[in-house]
Amino acid sequence: MRKFAAEKSKDLFIARTKILNSVFEHPTASLSSSSSSLSLKPPSLSPAAFLLRFLTTTAIPNPSDSSMASDYSTTPVKLDSINPKLMMMAFSLVLKRVFICLYIYIYIYNGSSFRRFSFVLECEYAVRGEIVTLAQKIQQDLNDNPDSHPFDEIIYCNIGNPQSLGQQPITFFREVLALCDHPAILDKSETQGLFSADSIERAFQILDQIPGRATGAYSHSQGIKGLRDTIAAGIEARDGFPADPNDIFLTDGASPAVHMMMQLLIRSKNDGIFCPIPQYPLYSASIALHGGTLVPYYLDEEKGWGMEVSELKNQLETARSKGISVRALVVINPGNPTGQVLAENNQQEIVDFCKKEGLVLLADEVYQENIYVPDKQFHSFKKVARSMGYGEKDISLVSFQSVSKGYYGECGKRGGYMEVTGFSPEIREQIYKVASVNLCSNISGQILASLVMNPPKVGDESYESYSAEKDAILSSLARRAKKLEEALNALEGVTCNRAEGAMYLFPRIRLPNKAIEAAKAVNTAPDAFYARRLLNATGVVVVPGSGFGQVLGTWHFRCTILPQEDRIPAIVTRLTDFHKGFMDEFRD
Amino acid sequence: MRKFAAEKSKDLFIARTKILNSVFEHPTASLSSSSSSLSLKPPSLSPAAFLLRFLTTTAIPNPSDSSMASDYSTTPVKLDSINPKLMMMAFSLVLKRVFICLYIYIYIYNGSSFRRFSFVLECEYAVRGEIVTLAQKIQQDLNDNPDSHPFDEIIYCNIGNPQSLGQQPITFFREVLALCDHPAILDKSETQGLFSADSIERAFQILDQIPGRATGAYSHSQGIKGLRDTIAAGIEARDGFPADPNDIFLTDGASPAVHMMMQLLIRSKNDGIFCPIPQYPLYSASIALHGGTLVPYYLDEEKGWGMEVSELKNQLETARSKGISVRALVVINPGNPTGQVLAENNQQEIVDFCKKEGLVLLADEVYQENIYVPDKQFHSFKKVARSMGYGEKDISLVSFQSVSKGYYGECGKRGGYMEVTGFSPEIREQIYKVASVNLCSNISGQILASLVMNPPKVGDESYESYSAEKDAILSSLARRAKKLEEALNALEGVTCNRAEGAMYLFPRIRLPNKAIEAAKAVNTAPDAFYARRLLNATGVVVVPGSGFGQVLGTWHFRCTILPQEDRIPAIVTRLTDFHKGFMDEFRD
Incomplete structure (x- = not known):
């Protein structure tokens, strides 16, 4: 190596x-x-x-x-x-x-x-993206003629969409959703044979929390109050600090919640939002759509993608000198695409920085259940701030959570919430106003958000099977992360930080000049050139780093850890063989 | 009278x-x-x-x-x-x-x-609205002490939310949703006893249309292709003209689709969107949020809330003289809050007007199943345009549909779609880009949208029970509309057009000057004053007309036809008694 x-x-x-x-x-x-x-x-x-x-x-x-x-x-x-x-x-x-x-x-x-x-x-370049479009074309080729390419399947490592790669949903969650969708069967004897006793009980509890037991009715625009009570209790249990159901806004996944906050905060292009680079492109897209300015701060790859307060200070100064009014700081923890888990003292520095500089802290905490290393733990920013003695009036803080990630991976259900603290009643009313425009988020997503924040407990009939399913998914993800990380670090010119959490690895690839020149010759970014070659040779789909932002002159790609575990060895072999061939072809 | x-x-x-x-x-x-x-x-x-x-x-x-x-x-x-x-x-x-x-x-x-x-x-005034807040307060009073008010229940006639008032969901639809949520039970013997055979078959069909049968995965940003095929086939069957699944964008209810189009069309406050007055406030809210200008055109109450092309021409001229570039025309058919169903020749005039003036026709057709009078039929604007010989290249047309309305009334499921025709490939790519920002709409809503456009057919096991449920809901709604309309027209100073469709009546109330003065004295709009008095006296909640827009000097309120049928006589009695007392108190 x-x-x-x-x-x-x-x-x-x-x-x-x-x-x-x-x-x-x-x-x-x-x-x-x-x-x-x-x-x-x-x-x-x-x-x-x-x-x-x-x-x-x-x-x-x-x-x-x-x-x-x-x-x-x-x-x-x-x-x-x-x-x-x-x-x-x-x-x-x-x-x-x-x-x-x-x-x-x-x-x-x-x-x-x-x-x-x-x-x-x-x-x-094109909306469906050259690489995904290419992957779909190859998929079609393979369907028509299994021998048309040097591999027999496309392996999508480009998006955090676990169930599309075969991850099974948590049985208890789906039982409850099905029963809430069709409550007419709750009292039937056959139902006892098909569903766990606690899923039936939970469905009854949830229906009792919904006015008129009407899962087909619009809810309160923040979400059903009873479900928000459950979520607030779950946050309290997680953090050890009080949570208020009136602070919870249930949303169709985390994305609409992010848009709501951008809509609130951005008045013109002179309003800036601090975003990590590399970042998940939802943020840049949302800032652009709302007409604001993305103010980047760079994660330090050398330090495991850590956040440096000195970097924040420098970038803030630069932005302010240009007349940008920086309104908020986005932190993604665990990181996307970078997979790091912030240390608690680093979080404290960030909280202090936001408090001192008058920034709203927008904490993307959708990967809070995805931690793969024993030396790191998830701490919510609210817990960190409250532990520092900062209360409701000291810091404005929004935490985003989603049912799409974690061990549940229910992307298609579009459930999530944001917990909004440290805003005056007038501002909260404005947030409510934005939430009201689409009336309410979908009720199945709302129910699922309450379930992930209040899963089966010890003693419940489903507890053992639930725990087994959850542990199997998380421990397997940890093993996959480790195997892929090791494989990547074994490649010539590649370094890859640990995937401490989230669902991604973001390796840096030092491309030979000849490869960079070859990419230029076909009007393609070098990392996209590499990714396309990889796809054509192996069927593995990754996303070029340029899509997330990266320090100039460096090249990366994002690779999910989500393919089923039995496929990882094949991916490693294909990737290793491809990379060796690529380097042999282009080595300076 | x-x-x-x-x-x-x-x-x-x-x-x-x-x-x-x-x-x-x-x-x-x-x-x-x-x-x-x-x-x-x-x-x-x-x-x-x-x-x-x-x-x-x-x-x-x-x-x-x-x-x-x-x-x-x-x-x-x-x-x-x-x-x-x-x-x-x-x-x-x-x-x-x-x-x-x-x-x-x-x-x-x-x-x-x-x-x-x-x-x-x-x-x-206040985000939760004085009248709804007041209703909730009274509800609490009644819970604490059933004798605290001169009635024993609040009757919400303020919002088109059928299932919140006891309307039951269509069994077949919910069976399919439950089975898709928990496909593990599809093969179990008990399932045969709990679910209809065709719901099981349909669930299998739908799962087969979903890549990897993964209802928990993000879908294509336009929605699952197989479900769009089904919807396009349903549109074809409805209209007798071809529909292309690539024109369908599945969304979380109709509201996000409306926002997407506003986001696309509005560049600045100089861009205007034609909206009917009275209108459903989603449009004014969305135009405001996207920074455009609402250009009103007035429906003619004297002509059953008809659209007059002369009015459109006048308003267009006025807007253009002020430098407003009018981009699109919103039509709500059947009407909200006005309940009219447009005649086909009126629709033809509107199509011609949009074509001639280069306006995108945004057709809100979410009440397409809600028609209550034998002399009116729903015709989609696309069918009307195609019948006139206008093709894809002649007129830009967007049709909005939702699972929230119709006989299904599944507001909480947040399903819907827009069918987008007459836009160039480049513009469609931009629409796709906006759709991609939130990744995809919720899968249950997508499945439900496919079900409402492809319900059980003659010969299917569920067909009879499905038809019975559907007919019972629609015929009951028609009877409720008629009874309420007659009751309103019997009131002194009140005139009310027919509810030919949708879910609302929008009566005009000629308030005595003394009532107007009394309203002014408490800083309240006269129609809001009337609505508050009505609530306090009867427990019936309606929305003042000023919220929808109305010709100056006229006063209205919107009342849904959704309370269950057995409650209508009590509502009529309460309303009649209240109105008589109100007029006796304020008659000039």
Whole structure:
């Protein structure tokens, strides 16, 4: 195993990220003031016009496209007459996308020598993403002719969607959902033979909490009060500090909750939201849609993707010097795509920083059940803040939770909640107003959110089977994370931090210059070039790091740990063989 | 029965609505240039500042409010530092709200005499709404002491939420949902005894359409392809014209679909969306949230809430003269809150108008199954357009459908779809992008949307029981609508158009001047004053017309037809007795 020496220069790092900053905030401005290594045709186009031209002329995989586009000339909506914020979502939604990258080289003097750094201006390539589209095409090939490719199946490691890869739902949760969907069978004798006694009891309890037992009725816009009581009790049990059901807003997964907060906080592009880089692209997409500015802070890969308060301070200063009013700080813990679990003292520093700087702390805690290493534990930011003696009036804090992650992985159920503390009654009323616009979140998702925060307890009939299912999933995920991490670290030029939590590994790949040149030659980002090669050779689908943001000049990919355990050895073998071949082909 | 003579003057009507127009578009501007009949304190405040002051000082039903508000002085988010668009949502969300109205009188010369008109500037009063809050308080009183009020129950006629009032879900639909939630029981022998054979078969079919049979996985962002195939087939069967599954976007109810289209169409406040007045406040709320301008067109109450193309032309001209670029026309058919069903020739005129003026036709067709009169039928706008020979390239058309309405009334399931036709591939990709931000809609809602578009057919085991349940609900709703309509028309000074469809009656009440003065004296809109009195006297909850918009100087309320049929006689008696007493008290 050969590892490249880590580049070390803190000043340089800061300078570099400050410059990247400006790319994130004013992506087209940077393009106009810098030369690009890709030729822009025609070069006289303004950057915005180029971007638009680029988007409008991107091929869509439809054979009748060009004729269709002209045929629609009489319809009223044109690409240049829709909400321009949609066009600003370039740095987003990359789970399903691939980016064309324009390189802009900048030379920075670090005190002793000039170093060259490349800028990446991401332009959306195609909505379904080249790599996923390619994977689907290959899947079709394999269906038609199993011998059409050098592998017999596509292995999707691109998205945190456990049940799509065969993870089974927790039986107790599904029993309760089914009974709440069809309460007419609750009293039937056959039901006793089909469902566990405690699932029947729980369904009765839940129905009693719903006015009129009507699971088909709109609920209170924050969610059914009885279910919020259950969730608040679950939070109390987790944290050891009080939780108020009136602070809970049940939502269709965590994403709408994030949008609600962005909608509340962002008034104009002068409002900034601090986001980690690398980040889960929901945040960049939501900030773009609401017209705000993403203010990046960089996680330190050398320190296990840790958060450095000095970095936060520097970035805050930079943003403020540009007239950006930074409103909130997003923390994803455990991390996505980076898989780290923050240490409690690091969390304390972050809480203090937010309190001191007057930032709302937006804590993405959807992976709170996904911890795989014995030396780390999940602590909610609310628990950390309360442990420090900070109360309701000291810090504004939002915690996001989802039924999509954890050991339950119920992505399709679209359940989740946010716990909102430290906002005045007037602001809470405004949050309520935003929640009311869609009336309420789906009731099955609400029920499931209450179940994950109040699963079977010792003594309940389902407890043993529930625990066995849960432990099997989590221990298997831990083993998969470890195996994949070891396999990745064994590759030439690859380093990979531990997946302490969440569902992802985010290895860094040092690509040989020849590979970078080859990628450029086909107008592709080097990490996307690598990912495409990987897919074509092995059927393994990963997401290029450029979709999440990464320090300039570094290349990564995100790989989930979600394929079923019996497939991991095959993935390791395919990946190892591919990488060796790739390096043999491109090694400098 | 005494009816007031209808005011007749078309010119006057247009002049009046044009002026109201400007209130909707620039609510604060009108306030500043006009005198108000309510004293504003301090009068020197700018309208915006007054509005803000008004909102911030509105009492929130929390005993510790004033102290709490000051205690939050150290938290970062203040009412004046949140997204101001939230403050623009005043004319919205009124299902749960009541408005304080500021009267502004304007004198208009109609050719022969001056007429006085009052302007209504709606300011949000409290998020949970005075009337609903009051109803909940009374409910609590009744729980504590059944003799505390002159009635023994609250009857909620304020919201289209059928199952909250005892409507039972369709058994077949719930059977299928339960089986898809817990497929493990599909093969068990007890299941045969609990579920119908065709529900089991349907669950198998649906699971086979879901990749990996994973109902807990994220789906394609437009929804599961197999379910979209089913829905497209249902649309084809309904309309007799082809439907493409790629045109279907499954959503968590119709509301998110409406927001998606607004997000796409609205670039700035100079973009206008045509909305009917009266309208369902989702539209005004969504337009406000996305920063656009609501351009009203008035339904003609005298003609059964018909749409007049001359009115559309006048309003379009007015809007364009103010620099508003009108992008789309919202039609709600059957109507909410007005209950009318458009005649086919009226729909043809609207299609032609949209085609000619280059407007996207946004057709809210969520009440397509709710038709109660033999002389009216539902025709989708797509069917009408295709029947006129207009194809995909001729008109941009979006049809919204929901599982919340119809005979199914599954509001809590949050299922629905939009069918998007007549947009170029590039624009569709942008719609897809917006859909992708929240990953996908909930799978149970998706399954239910496929079921309502493909219910049991003749010969299926469930067909008879399904038909019986459906017919019982719809015929009962028709009888309820008729009884309530007759009862309302029998009241002094009340006229009520037929509820031809949907779930609502929207009677006009001619309030005596003394009642209007009494309302003013307590800073309440006259229709809200009436609704509050009604609630206090009878326990019946209705929504004041001012929440939906109405021609100036007219007063209405919206009353659902959803209380169970055996309660209708009691409602009629209570309403009749109340109204008589009210008129006796206030008759001029």
